Amino acid sequence: MIEMQYQDVVELAKRRGIFWPSFEIYNGLSGFYDYGPVGALIKDNIINTWKYIFVELEQMALIDSPNINPEEVLDASGHTKVFTDYITYCERCGEAYRADELIKKKMPDYEFTTYDDMVKKIEELGIKCEKCGGNLSRPEKFNLMLSTKIGPGKGKTSYLRPETAQGIFINFLPYLRYFREKLPFGVVQVGKGFRNEISPRQSLLRLREFNMAEAEVFFDPEYLEWKGFFQDMMDQRVRLLTNRGEDVELRLGDALKKGIIKQQPIAYFIGLTFRFLKNIGIDTERIRFRQHHPEELAHYSKDCWDCEVETSNGWIEVTGIADRNQYDLKQHIEHSGADLYILKKLETPKNIKVKRFKGNEEKLKSIFGNEWERAKKYLESLEVTNNQIIFQGKRIPEDAYSIIEYDEKEEYTKEIPWVIEPSFGIDRILLSLLEHSLYTRENTGYKVLRLKPHISPYKVAVFPLMPKDGLDKEARDIERILRTENFNVYYDESGSIGKRYARADEIGIPYCVTIDYQTLKDGTVTLRERDTTQQERLGKDELPEKLRRLILKCLTSI
Structure with missing residues (x-):
């Protein structure tokens, strides 16, 4: 049995209707691929297996939300400001490159730490333009979202979603009602994501339009535990690469006890990811989980473990298990004024003196225009503190409200749920699976896809x-x-x-x-x-x- 490489997979994929570059009769467009009759079926079967695990076994709720998000949603989530990669241009021919990818071609194990270190590496390695050999500009941030306009005339600025997650967060209250206000619960979505990649490459590995399967799992912040279908999950052994440089194979339960993995749900979903990939046919000897360094964490994340699969292109990320904490819901509360909280009943009700903000309608109208009612609702939902009050990026000045005090019996306390997110890149999983499955029979020379x-x-x-x-x-x-x-x-x-x-x-x-x-x-x-x-x-x-x-x-x- 002779194992195959990436190029063998690409040749087979095009010849047998698995996948091929899009728009080929118009000279193509990098970063876009079509699934053919065979590939579309394989992709659907991978997704159906994922749904079987997350929806049927783990009892999460499957939803479907729009591909297009209005600007306000992504302003709140932070994507309009920080969903970026570093881009560098050739000073001679103008060719654009993703800076960290240029370094990885010469240092395959390179991981981004700081901007200054990245600039230093480019200089030390003598990296030049791959097209003409010219010098490269100093890297700068490039926003990866694809924008569009909704409606006639000037239209409403919107974006093709960079992730499916925001469609779940903004509808937290209907899902809370669906689960009868009992936490924890999970909401999952399978669909398209979009990134205006600087240098899309290697077929399905780096796309501008890609298939995702994501779960947002909501917890009471005081009880971060997922009691899932698999009661033996903490006995699962996996390979872990920590952000301290350790490379160990451990039971998940031991990794939790040693403090290598901080949260029980993250450990559980690492194990669930391992079992999902094993079940669809990924070689388990070529699976590892790598913890992000603090410098490479996404803007919403406190901790993240990437599942990486070894291929002929090196180790590639196929899944991320992120601790999104309270970031997203907190942002949407602040920007929309929506009451995205859970209520927790106190064991003993308390008689308390309550201070609340009371908004000045005229002043709020002058600051927020048509959004003044939402600003007022948000303001009056807050506890009185000395902190500045910000709504939709604007400060609410002290003359826009008064503070009133009254007696109240407190029976409930409000909390923002905590979120853990397993996010799967379906295209990368499919590409890795094909490479792990394709071989040549030694006696005949025929290729076999061991699916x-x-x-x-x-x-x-x-x-x-x-x-x-x-x-x-x-x-x-x-x-x-x-x-x-x-x-x-x-x-x-x-x-x-x-x-x-x-x-x-x-x-x-x-x-x-x-x-x-x-x-x-x-x-x-x-x-x-x-x-x-x-x-x-x-x-x-x-x-x-x-x-x-x-x-x-x-x-x-x-």
Whole structure:
């Protein structure tokens, strides 16, 4: 068995309808790829497995929100200011590059720490323009969001979403009601994300439009524990690379006790990610979890562990498990005035003196215009402190409110939930899976895609030995029976049976059913298994149940 490399995957993908560059008849557009008939099925099967784990087993709620977000949403989340990469330009020809990626080409293990260190590395390594050899400009920040206008005329500035998460955060209250105001709970979404990448490259590895699967899991800040489906998760062993430079393999429970992983939910979702990737067919010897250095954390994150998979392109990030803490909900409370809190009942109610802000309508109208009512609602929801009051980036001055005091029986306290987020890059997972699965048979030289049955594009192929003498009619009847039993069937009657087996192997079909002259006599068929090429004879009526057992065994072995 000869393992394949990235270029072999790309060649197979284009030739057999898995994926290819978009808009090719118009010379293409970098960062965009189409999934073909085979690839779209593989992608959907990966996503369906992810949904099975997160929605059916972990009991999270599946939602769907718009791809386009108005500017206010992303102002609040911080993306309009800090969703950036460092860009550098050739001073001679104007070619643009992502600065850290240039360094990684010469230092594969490089990780960003500080801006000054990045500039120093470019100078020390003597990095020049790859196109003309010219000097490069000093790196500067480049916002990665793609903007658009909604509506006629000047329109409303909006953006294609850089993540699916904000569509979940802004609807926190309906989800809180859905879960009957009981925490913790998870909300998941599968969909498109968009990044105006500086230098998209290597097919599905770095795209401008990409497929994501994200979960936002909400906790009471005082009880950060996820009691998920898998009760043995803390016994799962994984490889961890800490931000202190340690490279260890540990039980997740031990990593928690040692303080390597700080939060139980992060440990649980690291284990869940490992089991998901193992279940779909990623080589577990090539999976590791790397903790972010403080300097590389996203603006919303207090801690983050990336799941990285080793490929011929090196270690690539396929999943991030981030501690988003209270950042997003706090930002949306401040910018929208919405009451995105949970109420916690006190064991003993307290009689208290309460100070509250009372907004001055006229003054607030002069500052916030049409948004004054939201500003007033936000102001009057706050506890009185000496802190400056900011709404939608504007300070509310002291003459815009008064402070009133009254007696109140306090039965509840308000809290902002804590959020842990596992986020999966589906395209990168698919690309890694193809590379881990593709090999060449040593005895024939034919390529085989060793996909698990529940991930393969077709569950079974049906072949008449010859397209004549009634074999083709019998094969079509068996194909119809299998389709009726809800199997995705690949039918092929052209060429020799050996070539048909090879074509099926190349796109990962796990089982082939051959209808021959014996079938016409006794109703038996040949069932061939892809990886071993072993064959067994069984009655055609036994096929549906036999195939169902084989496929279900793979899906449920998590």
